[in-house]
Amino acid sequence: MRRFMTACKAFWKILFSGDLALAWEKPSRGEVTQAAPDAEHTEDAGILPDAVYTLVLLQREGRLIDFLKEDIDVYGDEQVGAAVRQIHTGCRKVLDDNFGVSPVDERGEGEPVDIPPGFDSGAIRLTGNVRGDPPFKGTLQHGGWKVTKVDFPERHAKLDPAIICPAEVEL
C-alpha cells in the first residue's frame, strides 16, 4: 500500500507544482494569452489553452473530433471498425507521446484488495456495501488511471488557442 500512496503523492505534486501549477481561480497559464484574430469569440468562450490543445493533438494524430462529430449511424460496423483502428492508433500515439498514464492500482482486476485506514478517497472509490470504518476488504473492479506526467510542446504565443485544426484549402 505504501507504494500506492507514494504514487498518489507524486501525482498531486506534479499537478500542483512547477510548470503545471494550476490554481483554481486561474486554470490556464497566464502567459499564453494571445492576440487572437477572433478575440471576441475566444474570450467569451473562456478558452483554456491546454484543454483545447489536448483536442488539437487528438484531432491531428487521431482525427478524433472529426470522428465524434460525424454521424456514424449511417455506416455499417465493418466501415466504422476499419476507421476506428486508425483513429485508435493515432489517439494512442497522443497519449504515449504527451502524457504518462498508468493504472492507479496495478493489481489485476478481480483480485481481492485491502483498504487501510486513512486511504485516499480521491484515488480509490468504494462502491457496493460500504459500512463502518476501514480497514475494508474488497475486490478491485477497475484499476483506475492516473497521469504521471504531461509533456506538451512549447507553443508560440501567436497561435490562436481556439483553433483545433485549421480549415484546409487546396490550390
Next chain:
Amino acid sequence: MNHDSRFIVGIDLGTTNCALTYVDTAVPEGERGVSIFHIPQLVARGEVKALPLLPSFLYLPEQHEIDPAVLSLPWAEGGRDYAVGAYARDLAGKVPGKIVSSAKSWLCVDGLDKRAATLPWDRRPVPRQVSPVDASRLFLEHLRDAWNYSMAGDDPSLRLEQQDVSLTVPASFDAVARELTAGAAAQAGLGVRLLEEPQAAFYAWLHDRGDAWRDYVSEGDVILVCDIGGGTTDFTLITVTAADGRLGLERVAVGDHILLGGDNMDLTLAYGMAAKIEREQGKQLDGYQLAGLAHACRAAKERLERRSEEGVQKLTVLGRGTGVVGGAISVEISTSEMRELLVDGFFPLCAIDEQAEERRKVGLRSFGLDYASDPATTKHLASFIVRHGGHNADGRPVLPNAVLFNGGVMKSEVLRQRVVDVLGQWREDTSVDMSVLTEPDADLGVAVGSAWYGNVQRIGGVRIKSGSSRSYYIGVESSMPAVPGFAPSVEALCVVPFGMEEGSSVDVPAEGLGLVVGEQTEFRFFSSTVRTDDAAGSVLESWRGDELEEMPPLMAELPAEECGGSPIGSLVPVALEAVLTEVGTLQLWCHDVRGEGRWKLEFELRG
C-alpha cells in the same frame, strides 16, 4: 576539433533522420556511457518539442504561405523562413516542390554541382531552392543551435563548436562527398572527424558489449555489417585479427552507394494496394491518400515482424474531409501477399553468383538520383561479397560467418532471418551456424557508436583498423603514339592506396608530372573500391570497365609570381604528395621538385 572538450559528441547526419549523442567526460572513465540528446524542433506550426531524432527534411515556404513567427524557435525568436525536422517531414507529400528530402544522397550524384541551388529537385519550376551542401549545413546548424540552447547555457566552452565531434558518412562516400560533408560542417562552425556509418554501428555494438566483446567473436571471423535504412543500403566487412594474443578488428571492404531502402518497400506496398483498391472498388487514390496508404503500409510492415502466422491485415486511409468514417477506404492485405511483395521482392533467395541487374541505359534518362534499378537487396549483397570481399585459394569468395544488422528496415525479424538464410545457403558448409551479433538500437545505433568512437579516440580502447575505403588515381596521358580521331589513352597513377591510414601522408613516386605556370592544369581523377592491392606510384595501363570510377577532375593553378621567375606557359616539374587528414578528407599536393613551392589540387565541383 577540441581534444579537451567536456563533451565528446557523435552526430548521425542521416538520409532520413539525424541524431546527436554525447559522452560526458565529467563522468569517470570506467563508468562512461553514451547519452541521447533530445533535439528541440518544430512538430507543428508554432509548436516546439524535443525528440530523439531530427528528420532530415527541410521546408522552404513562399513568402505569404506561412507566418514566419510560427516557424521561429526558442533560439531564433525573430521568425524564420524555413523549417527543418518533424514538421517539415509531415508536410512532405502535402506541399510538393517545397520540401527537400534525402539531401545527403545528392552529395554523391555524378555531374551535379553540389554547391548550386538544385533542391527540391523538380522538373517544374520551384520557387525556392538550396544546394545539397546548404541543406546538410542547415541540419547541422539546427543541431548546433539546439545543443547550445539546451546544453551550453552561458558557458561558451560548452558550445557545440567547442566540442570534439565525430560525424558519420556512408561507407560508400568517396573523397568528394566526404570533403563536401566536412565543408558543410565547417560552414556550421563545427570541426569534425568523419566516421563510416557501418563502423559506427559496430562501435555501438562494442559499446554495448564492453570488454566482453571478445567472447562473441574469434580470430578469422568475417563480420558483415548490413545497414539498410530508409533510403540507402550500405555493406561493410570487418575481420577479426589477432596480434600478440589480442583480438583486433579490421574493416576490409565497403560497398558501393546503393539507393534502396525502406521507403522503396513502403511505396511498393502502397502502389500494390492502390492498384488493388482500383481493381476491386473502382476508386482512384490522390497523392494525399497515397501518402496515407504508404504510412499504413509502413505500420503493417512493422507488424509483420510480430505476427508471423498467416492472417489478414486491413489497411485503411481515413477520409480527407471531416467525414473520416464515410470517406475511409480500406483494403485487405494477407501475410502471404506481404511476404511476396517484401521478402521475396526485396530479399529473394538467390545464388552467390547472381549479380544485381545493371541499370538499363535509356537514351533520354531524366537526370536525378541514381536509384538502384534492381530491388533485390540480396543480389546487391551477393555482388558486394563477390566483388569486394576476399577470395580463397580456390578462387571462391570468402563468406561472412557473422552479421550485425543496422537501420530501420532490419528491425524486421522476418527480413533479418531471410538475410541469415541467404548467407547460410551461400556458405554450403552447414556445420557452422551464422552468428548474429545482437544489434544496437536500429535508429540511434550509428549516433551512439560515433560518440563512443570519439571516446575511444580520446582514452583508448578497441578500435577498428580502417583507413581509406578506396584507392585513388590520377589520369596521366600515356606515351602511346596519338592516333587521329581517338582521344589519347590514359594511364592511371595510384596516389592513395586502399587502407591508407587517416593522419598519414605518402609521397607518390612519379616522373614526368608537371604544372603549367600561369594556367589551370587539370587532372582526370579516378577511384576504386575493388582494387585493394595497388601501391602508391603503381601505374595501371588498363583496367576492367567497372574497376575504376571517374570522379570530378582535380585542378591546380600556378600563379606566375610564385614560381621564381619561370615564364608563363613553361612547365614546372612536380612531385605528388597525398595526405589523408585526421578529419578523414583527402588532400593532394604538388611540390616543385626544383624549389620550395607547393600547391593543392582542388576538386573541380561545378558539375
